[in-house]
Amino acid sequence: MAPVSDLPEHWEARGKPLTLFRRFEFARYGETRTFLDALAALSEARQRHPQNINFGATYVNVTIEATGEALDASDCEFARAIDALIAPGKA
Amino acid sequence: MAPVSDLPEHWEARGKPLTLFRRFEFARYGETRTFLDALAALSEARQRHPQNINFGATYVNVTIEATGEALDASDCEFARAIDALIAPGKA
Numbered sequence: 320m321a322p323v324s325d326l327p328e329h330w331e332a333r334g335k336p337l338t339l340f341r342r343f344e345f346a347r348y349g350e351t352r353t354f355l356d357a358l359a360a361l362s363e364a365r366q367r368h369p370q371n372i373n374f375g376a377t378y379v380n381v382t383i384e385a386t387g388e389a390l391d392a393s394d395c396e397f398a399r400a401i402d403a404l405i406a407p408g409k410a
Numbered sequence: 411m412a413p414v415s416d417l418p419e420h421w422e423a424r425g426k427p428l429t430l431f432r433r434f435e436f437a438r439y440g441e442t443r444t445f446l447d448a449l450a451a452l453s454e455a456r457q458r459h460p461q462n463i464n465f466g467a468t469y470v471n472v473t474i475e476a477t478g479e480a481l482d483a484s485d486c487e488f489a490r491a492i493d494a495l496i497a498p499g500k501a
Contacts, residue, residue, distance in 0.1 A: 348459065352450065359443065368439065373464040 326390070327398045337390045338370060339383040339398050343405065348376045355379060357404040367397060417481070418489045428481045429461060430474040430489050434496065439467045446470060448495040458488060 326332055330339045345351045351374060358381070362368045370384040381401060385394050417423055421430045436442045442465060449472070453459045461475040472492060476485050 352454075355450075359446075363443075368467050371464065371466050373462065375462050376459050 327395050327402065329402065330395075330398050332390060333382070337385045339390060339394060341381050341398070341401075343379045343381065345377050345379075351377055351379060354404055358401060361400060361404065365397070369401075416486075418486045418493065420493065421486075421489050423481060424473070428476045430481060430485060432472050432489070432492075434470045434472065436468050436470075442468055442470060445495055449492060452491060452495065456488070456491075
């Protein structure tokens with residue numbers, strides 16, 4: 320797909336090859352766990368996994384790598400699907 | 411508890427306050443997922459969570475923080491309980 324110029328809101332483009340990075344913060348471990356479980360289910364359903372997930376009790380840092388040489392619409396769509404796992408008020 | 415001088419095998423002491431760090435590697439994502447799920451269950455059962463878990467498709471880096479000012483036997487025992495989640499041949 321063609322590279323995109325409009326990145327998903329909240330996400331930051333990093334590195335070369337490009338990756339998309341976002342930090343999610345939660346009030347308590349139970350919410351973090353719920354998000355992690357939903358993210359695992361999403362990844363397995365799509366057969367696409369973030370390059371890296373880094374988490375502690377109340378935060379999850381997610382890094383998505385570009386599938387091609389540049390970030391494209393499918394990468395951004397994957398990021399938005401991850402965003403959709405959290406409650407709308409927290410996006 | 412008193413500080414320990416005999417750290418668990420495979421684990422490296424890092425930082426100040428001290429933490430215990432170990433990298434686990436797996437042949438495929440399914441094994442990584444099984445380990446992550448077992449680690450989450452162990453953490454919830456004990457109400458003790460690693461300070462940080464950093465993972466990709468085939469690796470999991472685990473950092474445990476000392477409960478007191480230095481690593482003690484309870485920290486090492488937690489590390490060994492995590493080790494026990496993987497097959498003996500991989501320890």
